[in-house]
Amino acid sequence: MKNVTPILLGLFLTACSLEQRVLNVSTKGGDDVARRNALLPPVGLQNFRQAIAAREAALGSQLNLASPVYAKIAGLLSPSGDSETTQSPLLVAMGTLSSELCTQLVDRERVLPSAQRSYFKNVLFSTTTVSLDDNKSHEVAQDLFRIALQRPPSTGEEAAVADAVREAATGANPANAVPDRVGVVVGCSAVFASPDAITN
């Protein structure tokens, strides 16, 4: 669940992103070359240095990764940022990197009193119950877009991420994990692994 949901949600966000790009093209008018150039690079992937630095900037500190994990992730990310280097292992590595970031981000926030948190202020992170109702999951979605993409989500994006956050939390077994934590980490990982977050 933890591994699959962010990727599925990421695919949904891919569709949103591509749809927006096609809309931009169709409203530009002009000749075929302009249309073609609008669809081709300069959209490129973050190279491995950019991907890691961008997530550390979001966290506000260096990621706490064991050297072998760091090397493995960095080794799978794009060396150059060329969009032609997009392959399945790269997307998995982006998901893994995002999960690591989100786990550290959520764990840092959840131990703080609500008033001292930067994000997820109204999430209880109880060890026994789910506090993520409809309103709170939408607040979490808005927080996540602010952290990852520095912009508010579209209506569709917000609904998709809020649903995923709530469903992941509800589906988590309190005996094994803090349900709210699971929900927020899943949503967070999906947003950080979405096309907007992994491209330049």
Place this chain on the structure above:
Amino acid sequence: MTRTWFFILISLTAAPAHADDSRGIAKRLLRMITGVPARENDPRLDAMAAKVSSGDLTGAAYLGTEDDNFYDVTLTQFASHLSTREEFQRTPLNDFTATFVGAAVDNLDARQLLSGDFWYQGKNVAGLPAGDGNSNAHYQFLEASRAPLKTHLQRVSPQRSGIVGAGLLTTWTYLKAHVFRGTNRRPTEFAIRDFLCRSVQDIADLNTPRDRIRQDVERSPGGSPIVFNNKCAGCHGLLDGLAGAFAKWNFEFTDQMVRVNGNVEYTPGSIQPKMIQNAANYPAGYVTTDDSFVNYANLNANSAFGWRGPQEGSGVAALGSMIAASKQFPRCMAERAFSQLCVNVDYTVDRLTRTQKEQLLAAQNLIQGLADDFEASGYQLRRLFAMTATMPKCLNR
């Protein structure tokens, strides 16, 4: 004419923006320069936005070059793939990359990178081993510490006592990549690739003089002089003329199995034996006796490189000075910066896709404008990247 168009474009882009636009443009500039999305609460955004509002886009971009990530991400990426024979981007920090980044931190004239007797090492990092000149341990420790390069590099001069260094061209990493065994033609070939953005095949010229082609080049490969006359001579004529500059340098690994550590060798009074190996292939060929070189890559179509200054000399520093003095050097640096920031590809000779080539071709006037500005501003790398980020093609991405 090109320059005029360049500044018209810049001035159009630099039209004063509304407050909201200014902050948005500042964020885009910062992201372009650092490779990392700007945080909404980043304190530099206000100052950058103010400069954007007043129409000073370059000033705003220049402020962005203060960010640690400009050095740790953007410039490190830029230099890394130039530092190895394989041209891999995923290369550990090394003396080549650190020296490139350090020169940008200190706003050095980038031409010194090819001729100055200095390099950069780490500082103020607990436990940092001394740079021993025989391994990359110093730089890998520095990289693993995650210390920002902007504040943890120091210039060290000379590179090696008793030997005249030539900036990047005599770093341990560059020599390890290019003067290990072989015939010492490769360091010259890669100097042309890395700093003039051309492969030897690109600049091959069958009409160059052949008097510097060495003995080891067969004049009748496979029994046919036609191959030599119509193919080999085109590259060797000019490459052998230049390669003499590295005649006294060699590199030997101390761990042949893994080839990680090794020693640079320099023989001040004599040339390396490999410079005169396989003499029997063509005994009447050129015999290297010193580290002199002559530039035959300045004739015919290759005059477009815009060579300036002495066209012959001795040693790597003189070769580096000659390359850096050409008009093609700032153009190459501009082309690389533009590729990285605006086309999102690390410029590697021979490896660009057709689309990437078309995109660069379409931006030739902009790139020439950047090159002219780079030269006019004293070859400052920070200025080059700041100017590049303000290009409409970049900013409107």
